[in-house]
Amino acid sequence: MSSNDPHVAKIAALIGDPARANILKALMDGRARTAKELAHIAGVSPQTTSGHLAKLSEGGLLGLAKQGRHRYYHLANAQVAVAIESLMALAGERPLPKHHHHTRVAGALRAARTCYDHIAGRLGVCLFDQLVARGCLLPAGQSEEDFVVTSAGRRLFAALQIDVDALARGKPGGGKRRFARACLDWSERSPHLAGSLGAALAERCFDLGWLERRRDSRAVTLTGAGAAGLARHFDLTPDQIAAAMAETH
Amino acid sequence: MSSNDPHVAKIAALIGDPARANILKALMDGRARTAKELAHIAGVSPQTTSGHLAKLSEGGLLGLAKQGRHRYYHLANAQVAVAIESLMALAGERPLPKHHHHTRVAGALRAARTCYDHIAGRLGVCLFDQLVARGCLLPAGQSEEDFVVTSAGRRLFAALQIDVDALARGKPGGGKRRFARACLDWSERSPHLAGSLGAALAERCFDLGWLERRRDSRAVTLTGAGAAGLARHFDLTPDQIAAAMAETH
DNA sequence: CCGATGCTTCGTCCGGGACCGTAGTGTTGC
DNA sequence: GCAACACTACGGTCCCGGACGAAGCATCGG
Structure with missing residues (x-):
């Protein structure tokens, strides 16, 4: 049992940091964002954010796509979104209103x-x-x-x-x-x-x-x-x- | 956003400790266990386990039922199990074989x-x-x-x-x-x-x-x-x- | 070629928390 | 009554990891 236990704990600890949780939640709408945007959302400096993003990527929670000098981070897959959502449900947060707002913004961003x-x-x-x-x-x-x-x-x-x-x-x-x-x-x-x-x-x-x-x-x-x-x-x-x-x- | 962000992070951090993750996984079969059993499973001392159990209970992840001088801890509800399961899926663990084994043991325990x-x-x-x-x-x-x-x-x-x-x-x-x-x-x-x-x-x-x-x-x-x-x-x-x-x- | 921008890496500091030892509380059983 | 047991509460130590500043790459623009 000890062979896979650390995995769960590691993943959970990854989400367990306030700054990283903010980052993940900001990406819950499926859109990709730059490191700078995420730094502002998380409320920490760009250097710190860079470290968080590296850890999240290595942990398989985030995907990265470079484009020029920008680096767009996004949730790695739907499983990640499901896990975050179940944690939000546990935390007593309502995913619906926020999700609604997010998808509207996302829709507008996708449009133009x-x-x-x-x-x-x-x-x-x-x-x-x-x-x-x-x-x-x-x-x-x-x-x-x-x-x-x-x-x-x-x-x-x-x-x-x-x-x-x-x-x-x-x-x-x-x-x-x-x-x-x-x-x-x-x-x-x-x-x-x-x-x-x-x-x-x-x-x-x-x-x-x-x-x-x-x-x-x-x-x-x-x-x-x-x-x-x-x-x-x-x-x-x-x-x-x-x-x-x-x-x- | 900052009003509910800490909640998700707090819950995830609760699961993020290796000892606590072991405890939660041991309770995934829905059975209740004593603090001593959980201490052995988690691989830490009973005192440390007691602290972990108190935190998990306060976080709403565990429920407690006293019986004599024993205290039985169990997962608070099905939502908790769902969240842990989704994290296990993210960690690349296969819930099926383990779950199977656990339910067999649980079945045997429930039987006699x-x-x-x-x-x-x-x-x-x-x-x-x-x-x-x-x-x-x-x-x-x-x-x-x-x-x-x-x-x-x-x-x-x-x-x-x-x-x-x-x-x-x-x-x-x-x-x-x-x-x-x-x-x-x-x-x-x-x-x-x-x-x-x-x-x-x-x-x-x-x-x-x-x-x-x-x-x-x-x-x-x-x-x-x-x-x-x-x-x-x-x-x-x-x-x-x-x-x-x-x-x- | 140079500077500006976006991001990462390195180095350092420091606070929170995980751990255990000891002591205290409540229950069980002789 | 007392001893045994399960568990909790407190105090102290240690270490992991998050925070930022400064420097290093890479890309874009003039």
Whole structure:
């Protein structure tokens, strides 16, 4: 019996620290979060959080996915969520109201959010797919990540008053910020448009009042004018826009 | 969020200690155990165990039922078992084989075991019920706990070569060990026969080879001769004996 | 090339808690 | 009555582990 006893105790001790419990609870909605966000939620310094996250990962409770200089942590699997939930039930906490709120936020984040300075979520993926489908963007070289804008794309962005050539030219050096690249979307596992072109598109959407930032969240709201404008410029049907923004599951 | 966060962490930390985890796992079969047993299982001293048990009880994980100078601890409710089980699943332990083994032991304990020096479990309750039903034992006074042996009972015990009068006489003093009393059975929630008469009956059963002690367990085995002998002397059918010893659930 | 940012690793401090020895309480049995 | 037993309460020691500061990698941007 002593061979597996330490395991249970070890797992439980992992959850038994207040900071780690806060981290796990914050991830109960199934979304991935960066170490910094989790540090703020847990109320401890980033260094301390890093140690906690390492322990939780080694213990098999968390999964890690690197993306650029960010590291997104998420619950390893559904079993972990079940265990946490049963502990919350023991502690007399009600998972329902909180869970409800969390899933609503999660739904909004999945629908549309900012990723650095560009648009991510289902809306971002939808726009990127449409650009590729309509031949506005073509893969550049074998990098599988960089794209070039075709003449059709140049017209589309020009209609949005975005000067593609100026962006592509960038700063004189040449090796500066990449122009149009595919950024793997977290929740959708599909690429969305990043780089200076993606940033310019997002900025234009905010300027036009098509998108509005939410308080204390990276989620963004698509306005009525935004839905109409994006549908017109990207040749999308209102149904496609609505599907992207719907907070299903 | 901070109002309920500590709760989860506190509960998990409670389970997170190796000694406490061992205690909880030992109680996973739903049976109650004394502090001393749990100390041996956990591998720490009784004093330390007492502290652990107090914390687990205060945390709502364990329930306590006093009986004489013994204190039986058991899991507070099914939610606790669910939580432990989900943690065991996370730890990669297989609840099935172990659970199987545990339930077998639990089944054997529930079927027949010793309680101090007399017979408990379903077998003990069965015998006690039969003694009362056949008019061998009658409640004595309003104590609700002490009994007297009738002439029918005197014959029954005489056939087993147990001298009821000598036992009832006891030592000269009179206020000594009680003669025939009902002892609340732990697993069955029904009384079984205790006191000097219960001890004498158990001793006779061991002498006759009707019951055999098991190694490292309070469970006892009913031999074939024992089943036949008890059925004959207590006017029970083989089916009733078999039902008591069956390891159902 | 440099600086800024996100995160991890290392080193140190320190508080909580696990453990046992001894002493105290309550129950049982002679 | 007293001794035995099961368990609890208290006091002291020790060590694990969580906290932050400073430094080290890695990535992104100019």
